Amino acid sequence: MDIRLDAISHSYGDTEVLRDISLDIPAGRIVCLVGPSGCGKSTLLRLTGGLERPDAGRVLQLGTPPANSLNPLTFVFQDFALLPWRSVRGNISLVLEDHGIRGRDADAIISDVLARTKLSDFADALPRQLSGGMKQRVAIARALAVNPAVMLMDEPLSALDSQTRELLMDDLVALWTRQPFTSVYVTHNLAEAVRLGHKIVVLSRRPGQICEVVDIDKPLDQRGYADPDLETVQKHLWTLMRDEARAADAELLNV
Numbered sequence: 001m002d003i004r005l006d007a008i009s010h011s012y013g014d015t016e017v018l019r020d021i022s023l024d025i026p027a028g029r030i031v032c033l034v035g036p037s038g039c040g041k042s043t044l045l046r047l048t049g050g051l052e053r054p055d056a057g058r059v060l061q062l063g064t065p066p067a068n069s070l071n072p073l074t075f076v077f078q079d080f081a082l083l084p085w086r087s088v089r090g091n092i093s094l095v096l097e098d099h100g101i102r103g104r105d106a107d108a109i110i111s112d113v114l115a116r117t118k119l120s121d122f123a124d125a126l127p128r129q130l131s132g133g134m135k136q137r138v139a140i141a142r143a144l145a146v147n148p149a150v151m152l153m154d155e156p157l158s159a160l161d162s163q164t165r166e167l168l169m170d171d172l173v174a175l176w177t178r179q180p181f182t183s184v185y186v187t188h189n190l191a192e193a194v195r196l197g198h199k200i201v202v203l204s205r206r207p208g209q210i211c212e213v214v215d216i217d218k219p220l221d222q223r224g225y226a227d228p229d230l231e232t233v234q235k236h237l238w239t240l241m242r243d244e245a246r247a248a249d250a251e252l253l254n255v
């Protein structure tokens with residue numbers, strides 16, 4: 001299933017947040033949204049996922065989600081949102097229970113997503129026993145368990161230290177390479193965007209408008225740490241963003 005954003009605009013009261021955003025999110029691709037603080041990235045993600053309705057424009061779902069998709073548009077947040085009293089397995093089974101899936105059917109799905117996220121040995125651990133990186137893996141496993149058509153990821157690695165972030169990026173690349181998923185991925189971090197994005201959408205400062213869409217053809221599993229090709233793209237992205245970020249920063253100080 002593809003998603004098409006068609007001329008989306010949105011305001012909160014007098015604050016115009018997004019203006020005339022049109023964008024295609026093709027199935028099997030990771031589309032990264034970058035832009036200065038407060039430009040409306042998370043708002044665009046929420047509108048895409050149907051948590052809010054845009055003031056103008058449409059979010060179109062083109063094609064049908066996978067037949068066994070329990071929740072076609074599934075969010076992954078920065079703060080993991082795990083239930084502390086439930087084990088890893090219990091946190092994942094919860095979303096399946098919500099859809100009436102229990103017993104052997106649930107076990108098969110849980111084993112599959114635990115294996116895909118390298119968590120099989122931690123099924124019975126409680127969240128407090130896990131590092132931040134492992135908690136985010138659980139959140140990703142939980143999202144995969146509902147077989148989403150699109151994963152809407154809001155700064156999923158931002159709460160992690162830089163080494164853990166690198167490890168998780170490798171994991172996401174491995175996960176996508178084994179079985180491509182579709183994602184809209186919000187990040188502040190341009191290194192993360194060039195490592196994971198097939199398409200990088202640069203938004204201006206608020207009201208967020210699309211400045212440029214950069215496609216990166218290099219396969220994800222061939223993009224390494226400190227890859228010179230990616231550094232060139234990253235510099236280009238930063239050139240696009242620098243003035244906008246500076247202006248956004250000054251605006252925040254004037255509030």
Ligand SMILES: Nc1ncnc2c1ncn2[C@@H]1O[C@H](COP(=O)(O)OP(=O)(O)OP(=O)(O)O)[C@@H](O)[C@H]1O
Nearest residue numbers: 012015017035036037038039040041042043044188
């Ligand atoms: N529910 C809301 N009610 C009122 N204003 C909101 C609401 N959600 C977001 N905003 C405002 O909309 C603007 C865009 O916020 P949003 O969180 O989408 O930006 P962002 O680009 O994701 O920011 P950041 O990079 O800092 O996370 C901000 O000025 C924010 O204060």
